[in-house]
Amino acid sequence: MTTVSAPVVEPMGLHSLKVVSNASESPDTSTIVLDSPGITFHAGQFMMLYAFGVGEAPISVSGNPHSPGTLVHTIRRVGPVTDALCGLRPGDSLGVRGPYGDSWPAGEQGDDLLIVAGGLGMAPLRPAVFEAMANRSRYRNVSLIYGARTPADLLFKDDLVGWMSTSSIDVAVTVDRATSDWWGHVGLVTNEFSRVDFRPESTTALVCGPEVMMRVVARSLRDLGVPASSTWLSLERNMKCAIGFCGHCQFGSDFLCKDGPVLSYDRLAWRLGVDEL
Amino acid sequence: MDPQTVDRHGLDRLITHLAESGFEVIGPTVRDGAVIYDHISSTSDLPVGQGDAQEGGQYRLVNRGDSALFGYNLGPTSWKQYLFPPKTELLHIRRSNGDLVIEEPPTRTRPMAFFGIRGCELAAISIQDKVFLDSGYVDRTYASGRKDLLLVAVNCTTSAATCFCTSMGTGPKCESGYDIVITELVDDGETRYLVAADTERGESIITAVGGSPAKDEQLANAESAVQSTAADMIRSMDTDGIYDLLIENPDHPRWEQVAERCLTCGNCTQACPTCFCSDVADRVTLDGTAIRERRWDSCFGLDFSALNREPVRESTSSRYRQWMTHKLATWHDQFGSSGCVGCGRCITWCPVGIDITEEIVAMKETVST
Known part of the structure; x- marks a missing residue:
């Protein structure tokens, strides 16, 4: 049997960090910036954020991996913990641990990079866009397709405007329901595939959004000829510990907290077809 | 070291020796009509003369009509509750000058001795070892319980109707992973206990307790008692495919x-x-400390x-x-x-x-x- 010798530090131990800013992104979503000297992360990873006396939630890092010193998180209010986190003000403290999970793959040299985001799924993909822009020469074409429920739900609008004004990245934005001030596209993100440039057989696709959206996107990409092993999805389950102890985030054999959250579609396809897995 | 035999007093000396060596000794005992695991200080705390009748959805103790110390199988509780307790305080957190002050409460320092652990339960511990010690992160609470844990195992000489350890390859004989293993030899005359060590720690404990070298006949009886337990087991699981x-x-x-x-x-x-x-949930005390508690x-x-x-x-x-x-x-x-x-x-x-x-x-x- 295993022998235990060295003393052990609590693996769910927290660090106290201070909030630098908290800005509203949309009616139910806020972006908070933390002063986090010494913490680095890779695009696609998440942190466990702790609101004092309330609890922890797994939150993707939505900032730039090449901007050390701060951690950026974009949080939607869906329960008591995220309510408390979204209510933090500059100077407030919260507990953090991480980063956890694997990251978005870089893809092959010379590939097209296709990033498909739905709703809050833009948050873990924003660092991937920054990463792609920092390594732009790695790819032939880089595109972002981003869908939201309504124009008001679109996150990171300043970034979108900036990315639309450069030729380094193709950006296609669509909404499910337009409002009177919306002049853009309406419909599913899959409708936008024809509006961006990618060669299916040489494409790395990064996809994050509601699970039903990812299922449709991954299947459509496969039908277009993108190899299932080149389509990457970031899945969500209710991670409680982030270190493979609590069992909550199991998706088949994978603990999404440490084996994921980013997994390739060839590994996921059959599981995504099973109800209530 | 060759296997030794002791009588019931020898097992009492063993329990006393463990306690005097600093171990918290935990073993089977009867509470609320069932065999559970709790602190023991002598063999009289064990379910003496008790057996159990088990079936799907059924459990009751039965009087065996003898003074066997290990004539029952498993009750509702397992040793898991001592290594991975039902409730564990992971962190104590309070606010101070605008920061969060985060403290790790102390974990166990006194080693435990599990007295009377069965083969399937040794296997269960080695499985939880993989979860809590060998999968990338180390669980602090589990590690503190596993550190210096002493395992005094018992070979099963009877099985319950719900047992299927033979088909899972975990019993009724304890093959490895223990310090000391006991086999109960219920004779018409005096009941003897065959004790064998699998570690140096186990050997030195048996030496300190004393005993007499086991006779060939006793070794053969112990082996056949375990073999017939395996042969008599009613349930099995066909794990093929x-x-x-x-x-x-x-x-x-x-x-x-x-x-x-x-x-x-x-x-x-x-x-x-x-x-x-x-x-994990937060429990906030009246003095404003948030206790992160795992359940x-x-x-x-x-x-x-x-x-x-x-x-x-x-x-x-x-x-x-x-x-x-x-x-x-x-x-x-x-x-x-x-x-x-x-x-x-x-x-x-x-x-x-x-x-x-x-x-x-x-x-x-x-x-x-």
Whole structure:
């Protein structure tokens, strides 16, 4: 049997960090910036954020991996913990641990990079866009397709405007329901595939959004000829510990907290077809 | 060191020696009509002369009419509660000058001795070792209990109707992973206990306790007692092809059939010696300290899979499927072994008597036809 010798530090131990800013992104979503000297992360990873006396939630890092010193998180209010986190003000403290999970793959040299985001799924993909822009020469074409429920739900609008004004990245934005001030596209993100440039057989696709959206996107990409092993999805389950102890985030054999959250579609396809897995 | 034999007084000396050596000695004892594990100080704390009658959804103690110390099998509790306690305080957090002050409460320093642990339960500990010590992160609480843990095992010389350890390769004989193993030899005359060591620690304890070298006849009797326990075992699980069976049949009608009986009470996950799922909640004290407390959780609960307040596994069938598929199939991918040791607790303590071995048989039959 295993022998235990060295003393052990609590693996769910927290660090106290201070909030630098908290800005509203949309009616139910806020972006908070933390002063986090010494913490680095890779695009696609998440942190466990702790609101004092309330609890922890797994939150993707939505900032730039090449901007050390701060951690950026974009949080939607869906329960008591995220309510408390979204209510933090500059100077407030919260507990953090991480980063956890694997990251978005870089893809092959010379590939097209296709990033498909739905709703809050833009948050873990924003660092991937920054990463792609920092390594732009790695790819032939880089595109972002981003869908939201309504124009008001679109996150990171300043970034979108900036990315639309450069030729380094193709950006296609669509909404499910337009409002009177919306002049853009309406419909599913899959409708936008024809509006961006990618060669299916040489494409790395990064996809994050509601699970039903990812299922449709991954299947459509496969039908277009993108190899299932080149389509990457970031899945969500209710991670409680982030270190493979609590069992909550199991998706088949994978603990999404440490084996994921980013997994390739060839590994996921059959599981995504099973109800209530 | 050759195996020794002692009488009951010898086992009392062993328990006293462990306590005097600094161990917290925990062993089987009777409480509320069942064998449970708690602190013991002598053999009179053991379930003397007790046996048990077990079936799906049934458990009762029976008087054996002798003074056997190990004439019963497993009760509702397992040693898991000492290494992975039902409630554990992970962190104490308070606010001070605008910062969070985070403290790790002390963990156990006194080593434990498990007296009377069975083969299937040794296997369960080695399975939880993989979860809490060998999978990338080390659990502080579990590690503090495992450090210097002394294991005094017992070879089973009787089996319950719900036992199926032979088919899972974990018993009734303790093959490894213990410091000392005891085999009870109930004779017409005086009952003797064969004691053998598997570690240097175990050897020095047996030397300190004293005994007489075992005779060939006693060794043969011990071996045949264990062999007949294996031969008499009623239940078994045919693990051949079980991984593919479960992975390839998530839509099998049997899941719906078992869901008609399953109450999703979670008794099976509480009683299981390997189930490790937990949740963490904040408890705030009157002085303003938030205590991050880990508690056992169960994949049978509706909250367990809740994502943004909506359960992923809403139906009973999906929750039973998750438990059984994890236990018998995906556990292999995660930890390199089955998550089942064949202890049978989930059968005995299921209020409606759902039998995991029967579920596998039923599924195999319908898939093959």
